[in-house]
Structures are given as C-alpha cells and as structure tokens.
Amino acid sequence: VATDYGDAILIPLSIIESTNKEIRALGDDKVKVLTNTRNFRKRINYMTWEHEYLEDKAMNMDQHYTDFQFLRVSAQVKQVLSGVKTESDRAKMERAEMHLSKLHSTHKSKKTKLERENRKVAVAIKERLAENSRLEGQLKDLAGNVGVREAIYKSRVAASSDGGGSAASRKMKRVTMRRKLVDLARAQTDEIEFLRQELDRLRQKTFPSFANAARERVANHPDERDDMF
Numbered sequence: 721v722a723t724d725y726g727d728a729i730l731i732p733l734s735i736i737e738s739t740n741k742e743i744r745a746l747g748d749d750k751v752k753v754l755t756n757t758r759n760f761r762k763r764i765n766y767m768t769w770e771h772e773y774l775e776d777k778a779m780n781m782d783q784h785y786t787d788f789q790f791l792r793v794s795a796q797v798k799q800v801l802s803g804v805k806t807e808s809d810r811a812k813m814e815r816a817e818m819h820l821s822k823l824h825s826t827h828k829s830k831k832t833k834l835e836r837e838n839r840k841v842a843v844a845i846k847e848r849l850a851e852n853s854r855l856e857g858q859l860k861d862l863a864g865n866v867g868v869r870e871a872i873y874k875s876r877v878a879a880s881s882d883g884g885g886s887a888a889s890r891k892m893k894r895v896t897m898r899r900k901l902v903d904l905a906r907a908q909t910d911e912i913e914f915l916r917q918e919l920d921r922l923r924q925k926t927f928p929s930f931a932n933a934a935r936e937r938v939a940n941h942p943d944e945r946d947d948m949f
Contacts, residue, residue, distance in 0.1 A: 851922055869904060
C-alpha cells in the first residue's frame with residue numbers, strides 16, 4: 721500500500737528547530753516554577769512544625785517550673801540539688817567500693833584455687849589410668865604364667881602315670897611336685913599381696929582406704945590369738 725503524501729506540507733528545518741527551542745524554554749520555566757512552589761511549601765511546613773514544637777516546649781517548661789514551685793524542699797533535697805556530699809555519703813561510698821574490691825579479690829583467688837585443683841585432678845586421673853593399665857598388664861602376665869605352669873604340671877603327672885615305676889618313686893615325685901606347687905602358690909600369693917598393697921597405696925592418694933586395717937583386724941582376731949589364755 722503506497723502512502724499518499726498529497727496533503728503533506730514541507731516545512732523548513734530551521735523553523736522546526738526554533739519551535740522546539742521555544743517549547744524547551746517554556747518547559748524549563750514551568751519546572752522552575754514548580755520547584756520554587758515545592759520549596760516554598762516545604763519551608764511553610766517546617767515553620768509550622770517549629771512553631772508547634774516551641775509552643776509544646778514552652779508549655780513543658782511552664783509545667784516543669786510549676787512542679788518545682790510546689791516541691792517541698794528539705795535539707796536532704798537541698799544537699800542533693802547543691803551537689804554537696806556529706807561525710808556519711810562519702811563513708812558509704814568508700815565502704816561500698818572497699819566491699820566491691822574485696823569481692824573481686826575473693827572471686828579471683830577462688831577461681832585461681834579451683835583452676836589449680838582442676839589441674840591437679842586432671843594429672844591424678846592420668847596417673848591413675850596409667851597405673852591401672854600397668855596393673856592390668858601384670859595381672860594378664862600372672863594369669864598366663866599360671867596357665868603355663870598348670871599345663872606343665874598336668875603333662876608331668878600324665879608322664880609319671882604312663883611311665884610306671886615303683887610306688888615309692890611315684891610318691892616321691894608327687895611330694896616333689898606338691899612342694900613345687902606350694903612354693904609357686906606362695907610366690908604368687910606374695911606377688912598378689914604386693915600388687916594389692918600397691919593398689920591400696922594408690923587409692924589412698926585420693927580417698928582413705930581401710931583395707932590394711934581390715935586385714936590386720938582379721939589377722940589379729942581375739943578368738944584366734946594364743947596369748948589370750
């Protein structure tokens with residue numbers, strides 16, 4: 721579809737530019753007028769607010785001075801208003817400051833003591849754990865030795881019964897074996913007693929142990945003593 725430009729009018733470019741320049745100038749003038757109007761209204765609103773603020777402040781000051789006029793002034797109030805401190809007030813403040821400093825020092829000393837005790841307890845716990853592990857290892861070694869010696873004893877008894885021999889020889893072997901077992905049991909009993917005493921000694925570092933007193937009381941029972949008769 722071809723556009724029909726039959727009623728079109730050709731205008732020089734200079735006329736269009738001058739017209740646009742006049743339109744921009746009028747727009748700028750309108751913007752300036754609106755800006756001035758806005759600033760003027762802003763100043764009016766600020767002045768209105770400031771006027772209301774000053775009225776409220778004046779009313780508040782009137783009421784404040786009225787309260788002062790109706791206030792009953794005593795000697796203590798005069799001292800407070802004048803800022804003069806009496807000797808009793810100074811003494812109270814000094815006592816309060818001394819009490820506060822004493823509380824701080826007491827708290828600090830207690831805290832230091834508790835921290836030191838905590839460190840000691842932690843070290844003692846580590847030592848007890850190490851000692852317990854060592855004693856458990858010794859007990860395992862003793863149990864292993866007992867098992868090995870029982871096996872040796874059983875093998876010897878089996879060999880003596882299978883080999884035969886005279887009754888005197890077998891009796892002698894049994895007596896010898898019994899003597900060795902008695903010596904072994906006595907040695908193990910002494911070793912267990914030593915370990916028990918060591919354990920009691922370690923326990924006494926943290927809390928009292930009455931194991932030794934109990935054993936002495938059982939050993940020196942009045943009914944079993946010969947010197948009572």
